[in-house]
Structure formats: C-alpha cells, structure tokens
Amino acid sequence: MAKIVVIPGDGIGEEITTAAVLVLKKVAEKCNLKLTFETHHAGGTAYDLYGTPLPQSTIDAAKASDGVLFGAVGGDKWDNVDPSLRPEKAILGLRKELGLYANLRPVKVPDSLCEYSPLKEEIVSGTDIVIVRELIGGIYFGEKCESEIVNGVERAWDLENYSVSEVDRIVRLACETAQKRQGKVVSVDKANVLASSRLWRRTAAKVAEEYKDIELSNMYVDNCAMQLALKPKNFDVIVTGNLFGDILSDEAAVLGGSIGMMPSASIGECTSLYEPIHGSAPDITGLGIANPIGTILSAAMLLRYSLNEENAAVCVEEAVEKVLKDGYRTADLYRDGFKKVTTEEMAARIAERI
Amino acid sequence: MAKIVVIPGDGIGEEITTAAVLVLKKVAEKCNLKLTFETHHAGGTAYDLYGTPLPQSTIDAAKASDGVLFGAVGGDKWDNVDPSLRPEKAILGLRKELGLYANLRPVKVPDSLCEYSPLKEEIVSGTDIVIVRELIGGIYFGEKCESEIVNGVERAWDLENYSVSEVDRIVRLACETAQKRQGKVVSVDKANVLASSRLWRRTAAKVAEEYKDIELSNMYVDNCAMQLALKPKNFDVIVTGNLFGDILSDEAAVLGGSIGMMPSASIGECTSLYEPIHGSAPDITGLGIANPIGTILSAAMLLRYSLNEENAAVCVEEAVEKVLKDGYRTADLYRDGFKKVTTEEMAARIAERI
Ligand SMILES: CC(C)[C@H](C(=O)O)[C@@H](O)C(=O)O
Ligand SMILES: CC(C)[C@H](C(=O)O)[C@@H](O)C(=O)O
Numbered sequence: 001m002a003k004i005v006v007i008p009g010d011g012i013g014e015e016i017t018t019a020a021v022l023v024l025k026k027v028a029e030k031c032n033l034k035l036t037f038e039t040h041h042a043g044g045t046a047y048d049l050y051g052t053p054l055p056q057s058t059i060d061a062a063k064a065s066d067g068v069l070f071g072a073v074g075g076d077k078w079d080n081v082d083p084s085l086r087p088e089k090a091i092l093g094l095r096k097e098l099g100l101y102a103n104l105r106p107v108k109v110p111d112s113l114c115e116y117s118p119l120k121e122e123i124v125s126g127t128d129i130v131i132v133r134e135l136i137g138g139i140y141f142g143e144k145c146e147s148e149i150v151n152g153v154e155r156a157w158d159l160e161n162y163s164v165s166e167v168d169r170i171v172r173l174a175c176e177t178a179q180k181r182q183g184k185v186v187s188v189d190k191a192n193v194l195a196s197s198r199l200w201r202r203t204a205a206k207v208a209e210e211y212k213d214i215e216l217s218n219m220y221v222d223n224c225a226m227q228l229a230l231k232p233k234n235f236d237v238i239v240t241g242n243l244f245g246d247i248l249s250d251e252a253a254v255l256g257g258s259i260g261m262m263p264s265a266s267i268g269e270c271t272s273l274y275e276p277i278h279g280s281a282p283d284i285t286g287l288g289i290a291n292p293i294g295t296i297l298s299a300a301m302l303l304r305y306s307l308n309e310e311n312a313a314v315c316v317e318e319a320v321e322k323v324l325k326d327g328y329r330t331a332d333l334y335r336d337g338f339k340k341v342t343t344e345e346m347a348a349r350i351a352e353r354i
Numbered sequence: 355m356a357k358i359v360v361i362p363g364d365g366i367g368e369e370i371t372t373a374a375v376l377v378l379k380k381v382a383e384k385c386n387l388k389l390t391f392e393t394h395h396a397g398g399t400a401y402d403l404y405g406t407p408l409p410q411s412t413i414d415a416a417k418a419s420d421g422v423l424f425g426a427v428g429g430d431k432w433d434n435v436d437p438s439l440r441p442e443k444a445i446l447g448l449r450k451e452l453g454l455y456a457n458l459r460p461v462k463v464p465d466s467l468c469e470y471s472p473l474k475e476e477i478v479s480g481t482d483i484v485i486v487r488e489l490i491g492g493i494y495f496g497e498k499c500e501s502e503i504v505n506g507v508e509r510a511w512d513l514e515n516y517s518v519s520e521v522d523r524i525v526r527l528a529c530e531t532a533q534k535r536q537g538k539v540v541s542v543d544k545a546n547v548l549a550s551s552r553l554w555r556r557t558a559a560k561v562a563e564e565y566k567d568i569e570l571s572n573m574y575v576d577n578c579a580m581q582l583a584l585k586p587k588n589f590d591v592i593v594t595g596n597l598f599g600d601i602l603s604d605e606a607a608v609l610g611g612s613i614g615m616m617p618s619a620s621i622g623e624c625t626s627l628y629e630p631i632h633g634s635a636p637d638i639t640g641l642g643i644a645n646p647i648g649t650i651l652s653a654a655m656l657l658r659y660s661l662n663e664e665n666a667a668v669c670v671e672e673a674v675e676k677v678l679k680d681g682y683r684t685a686d687l688y689r690d691g692f693k694k695v696t697t698e699e700m701a702a703r704i705a706e707r708i
Contacts, residue, residue: 088546118583123472139514144549150517156553157515160493164508190597192442195498199510225605226613229472229583243544247601251579259580 001034002307005065007058007094009043010087011280012290012343013071019292019347020069020299023316026351027303031312038065042090043073043280047081053090059097067306068094068273069299072280087280095136100266100273101166102173103133104301105249107232107256112324116257116333119229124255127232130181131252132174133245135266137166138196140242162196162241167203173267174239175211184236185216188224188244200241221248228252253277260291260332263298265305272306274298288342291330293320296350319353355388356661359419361412361448363397364441365634366644366697367425373646373701374423374653377670380705381657385666392419396444397427397634401435407444413451417625421660422448423653424629429636441634449490454620454627455520456527457487458655459603461586461610466678470611470687473583478609481586484535485606486528487599489620491520492550494596516550516595521557527621528593529565538590539570542578542598554595575602582606607631614645614686617652619659626660628652642696645684647674650704673707 006021008014021037028035040058047053053073062068073087094100109117109127117124142159149155171187178185187204189197201218208216219227221244227234228251240248253262259278266273276294284290297320304313328349329338341349360375362368375391382389394412401407407427416422427441448454463471463481471478496513503509525541532539541558543551555572562570573581575598581588582605594602607616613632620627630648638644651674658667682703683692695703 083552086546092547118474118477119472120474140547142511146549146552153517153519154553155515155517156549157496157513158548158550159511160514161509161511163504190600192440193446193494194512195500195510196512198437198500199508222600222604225579225601226608229605229608244601246544246576247579247598250576251583251605254580254583 001036002066003036003038003064004302005061005068006037006039007042007062007068007070008039009071009073009090009280010045010075011072011282011285013043013073013280015288015290015343016276016292016295017069017071019343020295022347023296023351023354024299026354027312027315030354031309031315033307033309033312042094043087044075044078046090047078047085047087053085053087054093059094062094062098062273063271065271067302068098068271069295069302070273070275071295072276072278074280075282077282092140094273095266096141098268098271098273099136100268101134101136102170102267103135103245103249104177104265104267105131105133105253105262105277107131107252107262109256110321113257117255119232119255123230124232127256129232129235129252130177130237131245131249132170132177132237132239133249134166134170134241137162138242160194160196160243162200164199164203167200168207171204171207171239174237175208175214178214178237179211182236183214185214186219186224186235186238187216188219188221188238188240188248190221191218192220204239224248225251228255232256249277258291258333259294260330261293261297263294263301265298265301267305272302274302288344289331290343291332292343292347296320296347315354316350319350322353323349355390356420357390357392357418358656359415359422360391360393361396361416361422361424362393363425363427363444363634364399364429365426365636365639367397367427367634369642369644369697370630370646370649371423371425373697374649376701377650377705377708378653380708381666381669384708385663385669387661387663387666396448397441398429398432400444401432401439401441407439407441408447413448416448416452416627419625421656422625422627423649423656424627425649426630426632426634428634431636446494448627449620450495452622452625452627453490454622455488455490456524456621457489457599457603458531458619458621459485459487459607459616459631461485461606461616463610464675467611471609473586473609477584478586478611481610483586483589483606484531484591485599485603486524486531486591486593487603488520488524488595491516492596514548514550514597516554518553518557521554522561525558525561525593528591529562529568532568532591533565536590537568539568540573540578540589540592541570542573542575542592542594542602544575545572546574558593578602579605582609586610603631612645612687613648614684615647615651617648617655619652619655621659626656628656642698643685644697645686646697646701650674650701669708670704673704676707677703
C-alpha cells in the first residue's frame with residue numbers, strides 16, 4: 001500500500017495532475033499495485049485559502065507519504081503578494097522541508113520529437129541527457145540581505161556557498177545515475193572565478209576516484225551553455241549546483257523540444273517529489289488543452305524511484321510513446337496531419353495503451 | 355592621433371590581432387585617421403616572461419591609450435599555475451584596473467550565416483540582439499572564502515552583491531543602447547530567489563522611468579536561457595549582471611552561429627577594450643587557420659565607441675560582409691562551394707574591400 005500525495009498547485013496544475021492520477025490508477029490495476037491518493041493545497045491557491053503558500057498540513061502530509069506528485073505554482077494574480085508569501089515559496093519550502101537535495105531532469109529526444117526542437121534535427125536527434133541539479137544548497141538558501149547602506153550606497157547581497165558534504169552527496173548520486181547509463185559525468189562550475197566552484201571541483205574529483213567505472217570531466221558553466229546547443233548528444237550525465245542547474249536544465253529542456261513533455265524528480269532522503277518542468281500557465285488554465293505528458297512522465301519517475309516499480313514505470317513510458325506514435329497531440333504540439341486531443345483525452349489514450 | 359594598445363595574449367591571439375591591425379591600418383588610410391599601435395603582453399605569455407599574467411607596464415599602457423585591442427588568453431599549458439597567476443587573471447585584472455563596467459555583445463545573424471547556427475533557420479534568421487553585461491561587479495568581484503570549517507564541515511563561499519549605483523549605471527547604458535535600436539530592454543535577473551536581483555529589478559524600473567521611449571521588461575534568467583533558443587528574434591537589448599551575462603551571452607553567441615565571428619566591447623570610463631568572444635584555441639595556434647573576423651569586428655567597435663569614427667566602423671563591417679558574400683571562409687566555416695582562406699588571406703581580402 002503506497003500513499004501518494006497530490007499537490008495540484010495553481011493554474012493548469014489541477015488538470016495535469018488529474019490526468020496523471022488517471023494514468024497511475026490504470027497502471028496500478030494492471031501491475032497490481034495498491035495506491036492511495038490524497039490531495040493537498042500549495043501555491044497561490046493555498047495562499048488564497050489559508051494565507052500561506054505552504055500550509056503545515058501540506059508539509060506533514062507530504063512527509064508522511066511515499067511520494068509527492070506536484071503540478072505547478074504561480075500566476076500574475078499573486079504578483080503583488082509579499083515576496084515571502086509568493087507561490088514560488090511553496091516549492092522552495094517543500095524542497096527544504098523534505099530535504100529534496102537532488103533534482104533529476106532527463107532530456108531525451110526521440111526521432112519522432114525532433115521537429116519540436118528549435119535545434120536542427122541532425123544536432124538534436126538522439127540526445128539523451130540527465131541533469132542532476134543540487135536543490136537545497138547554494139545561493140538559493142544562503143544568507144541574504146535585501147538592503148544595506150555601505151559608504152552611503154545601498155546594496156543587496158546573497159551568499160553562494162557549498163560544503164564538501166553537500167557536493168559529495170550530489171556528485172555521488174550523479175555517478176550512480178551514470179553507472180546505469182553511459183558512465184560519463186560532466187561536472188559544471190565556474191572554478192576560474194568562484195571559490196565555491198573550486199571546492200566543488202576538488203570534491204567532485206575526490207568522489208569520482210571511488211567510481212572507477214565513471215569518467216568525470218569538468219566544464220565551465222558558460223561553455224556548458226554553449227555545448228548544450230552545439231553538441232547535446234555528447235552529454236550523458238551533467239551534475240551542477242542549484243543556480244547553474246536552474247539555468248542549464250531549462251536551456252536543455254527547451255533545446256530538447258516541447259517543455260510540456262519533460263518530467264523531473266526531486267530526490268529526498270525520505271520522500272521524493274515529482275513534477276513537470278513547465279509552469280502553471282494561467283493563460284490556458286481551465287481550457288482543458290494543457291499537455292499532461294510532463295506530469296504523466298513525472299508519475300512514471302515516481303513509480304521508478306519512490307516505489308521501486310520499474311515495470312510499472314516503463315509501462316507508462318511506453319504507453320506515452322505509443323500514443324505519440326499514433327499521432328495524438330495536445331494543442332501545444334499540434335500540426336497538420338496529427339489528431340488533436342484535450343488534456344483529458346490524452347490521459348485516456350495513454351491509460352488505454354497501458 | 356589615436357593610440358591603440360594591442361594585447362595579443364596567448365594562442366591564436368597573435369595571429370588574429372595581427373589580422374585586425376592590418377585592417378585597421380587600411381581603414382585609417384582610407385578614412386584619413388592617424389592611428390599608432392603599441393603591443394603589450396598579458397596572459398600565460400606574460401606569466402612565462404615576467405612571472406605575472408598582467409604586468410604593470412601593460413596596465414599603464416592600456417590606461418594611457420585611446421583603446422585596447424585584445425586577442426585571447428589561456429591554455430592548458432598554465433593549468434597548474436597558482437590560481438592567482440592564471441592567464442584569466444589578465445582579463446579579469448584589466449576589467450578591474452580599467453573600470454570596464456559594461457560588456458557589449460552584439461549577436462546578429464544575417465541570412466547568409468543562418469546555416470552556421472545550431473538553430474533551425476526560421477527560428478534564428480533575422481536575430482539582432484545586444485547583450486549588455488555588467489562586468490566589474492557581482493559575484494565575480496565579491497568577497498570570497500576558499501575554505502573554512504563550520505560545524506566540522508569544510509565550506510567555501512562567494513558573495514553575490516550589487517549596489518544601486520552599479521545597477522543604475524549599467525541599465526542606463528542599456529537604455530541608451532536601445533534608443534539607437536528598437537527601444538526594447540529586457541532586464542534579466544533571478545528576483546524570485548535572490549535579494550541582489552530584487553535590488554537590481556527595482557533599480558532598473560526606476561532608471562527606465564527616465565527613458566520614456568524605452569520599453570523595459572523583466573525576465574528570470576532560467577526563462578531567458580529558454581527564450582534565447584526559442585525566440586531569439588524577440589530580443590533587442592538584454593541587460594544583466596556579471597554571472598548571468600557570462601552564461602547568457604555565450605549561449606546567445608553560439609545560437610547565433612559561428613563564435614569565431616562575434617565581437618565584443620568592454621566599456622570603461624576612460625579607456626575601453628575590444629576582444630573577440632572566442633578563446634585562445636591552443637590546438638590551432640600557429641597554423642594560420644584561425645578566423646580573424648571576431649577580432650576585426652571588435653576593431654570596428656573600437657573605431658565606433660572609442661574613436662567616434664562611425665564611418666570607419668561601418669566601412670570595416672561592410673567589408674567583412676562583402677568578403678563573406680564573395681564566398682571566402684576560414685577553415686572553421688568552410689564547406690563545399692566556398693573558397694577556403696587562411697587567417698592572413700581573410701584579413702587581406704577584407705582590407706582590399708575597404
Ligand atoms: C520557481 C523557481 C523558484 C524555481 C527555481 O528557480 O528553482 C524554478 O525555476 C525551478 O527550476 O523549479
Ligand atoms: C575567462 C573568464 C574569467 C571570462 C568570464 O567569465 O568573464 C570569460 O568567460 C568571459 O566571458 O570573458
């Protein structure tokens with residue numbers, strides 16, 4: 001019996017998590033898994049209801065669950081809310097509360113999806129990367145100062161910082177991820193400028209010594225931003241800090257084609273959280289046209305990493321592939337010659353194929 | 355009489371600056387400018403000669419000049435040199451010593467060059483962006499700690515920080531740059547996470563109020579990394595901090611096609627510095643095959659910004675365009691149907707067209 005906490009969040013969050021739960025129920029039936037689902041609020045929706053984007057009840061439920069399926073948070077509606085109560089605080093808070101230290105972002109581009117990439121087909125086809133982003137350290141959670149006067153000038157600051165143990169843990173996970181893949185890890189930093197990057201680099205080198213089957217190399221973040229566009233196929237696993245990971249994983253996602261289809265897993269020591277990489281898209285909320293595949297593939301990652309149900313995960317992933325091959329597309333990916341479906345229909349088609 | 359200091363640096367630096375000086379001499383003749391040239395060392399080459407990557411004599415000469423033409427620094431050869439004496443310190447040191455507060459990076463993709471971009475032609479053609487990167491502040495020059503023990507754990511840190519006056523100055527320059535273009539400025543930050551970004555954003559808004567003809571919008575850095583790949587044509591001027599600018603300008607450059615052809619200007623209060631965006635390419639050094647166009651177009655920027663010789667600048671830029679139209683290409687851009695030329699030949703062809 002596995003307990004899944006569903007946090008739809010804001011905007012299209014409800015539509016896409018509903019779609020993913022439908023698929024999870026179908027695969028549970030087929031693979032004989034016992035899953036229960038419990039829904040909780042977070043983000044702007046929670047702020048409107050309770051005055052906080054992350055109610056304690058949501059945190060408690062998430063902590064007590066076997067896995068969290070998250071939709072998306074945010075929207076212009078809350079633009080003028082106090083920064084400490086903005087929707088984003090929900091996801092940042094959950095990361096910290098659950099100790100979600102690693103964000104795994106696969107970017108895989110099968111031939112059938114090359115057309116959605118902004119990159120030329122010959123450059124992008126065959127790309128298969130996993131980005132491992134440190135998620136609860138670095139400048140995101142370092143000390144901050146919103147405003148201080150120094151020598152008559154107002155300034156603000158944020159502390160970028162990494163400890164050996166933080167880097168050790170994330171590089172280890174990257175090496176283990178690579179062991180199940182091509183065995184190549186690229187550690188990305190800015191060691192020619194930053195002290196924290198130099199600590200990162202020397203720690204990564206030490207950890208990699210323990211993984212004789214792994215080939216570790218280092219790359220500067222500016223160069224990585226270039227290489228992702230020039231030779232995405234050359235990458236296997238990328239490991240990097242919170243801020244660089246934020247930028248590079250979004251760049252990689254978009255280069256890979258539709259961000260509507262990209263899943264992610266945020267790994268914690270007890271519970272982990274799964275969410276599509278796209279946002280809450282207030283502009284299309286309620287129209288039933290959002291692409292649920294990113295969330296459905298995130299649910300597959302939940303099956304794999306949190307429930308250890310590799311078969312069920314593969315089952316979902318294959319069903320998605322089949323439905324895409326059959327030519328079904330939500331509005332974001334629709335072109336002449338395809339069959340246009342709504343969010344719900346897409347989920348139903350995928351469930352059927354399971 | 356304008357005095358230009360040439361700093362070839364390392365690797366291909368000598369070949370490409372020699373090429374650019376040839377072109378400058380030709381345009382000086384044609385436009386009746388009096389230019390003198392003086393060569394100085396920096397980078398690994400300077401380290402080998404004087405034990406420092408940035409000799410005081412080079413700094414003094416640069417300060418006393420009307421403009422600096424810089425090649426490139428760096429190479430594996432100096433990988434094991436003490437971090438404080440590495441070749442990169444030459445360029446970081448020059449930025450600080452000359453107060454080069456703004457790095458201007460045009461990314462322009464004429465139709466004839468779309469084929470070199472990793473992006474699909476319909477996405478990239480017509481792209482014309484100027485990235486304005488803050489260059490002597492932020493985390494690059496903030497306080498650092500290489501190693502300290504806190505609660506038994508070793509950590510390292512870097513301080514990201516911006517003052518109102520720093521942001522004010524760079525946003526002002528971005529607005530003025532946009533006034534001569536489409537009047538659109540996108541300010542890029544991570545204000546949903548960083549205090550320094552929030553100060554950046556509110557300062558940018560204040561400055562923009564003074565420029566009624568400018569349309570200022572804000573974008574998160576992760577989103578910008580995506581939009582550059584998805585809709586590069588939508589951008590006019592981008593203004594951002596040192597670290598984000600480092601990453602985004604390299605991404606934009608590579609999306610725009612050959613980085614061998616991209617120039618840059620680093621603007622100071624007294625003297626400014628001009629350099630191609632590519633590196634020192636030790637692997638092809640001395641072969642005479644490096645693409646000198648990035649450096650030649652940087653020299654054009656020197657004519658424009660430091661000497662106020664707009665005509666001469668345009669003259670160089672048009673000569674480059676003509677030679678490319680004639681089908682001449684250095685090895686990096688060579689394909690069937692083109693005429694392959696060496697570094698020297700490319701410079702000679704461009705000089706001829708002036
Ligand atoms: C919403 C924001 C705080 C968040 C981040 O920067 O981590 C988002 O961009 C992400 O990558 O999940
Ligand atoms: C060499 C390095 C320190 C430098 C930087 O990061 O600024 C380079 O990447 C650049 O963009 O000019």
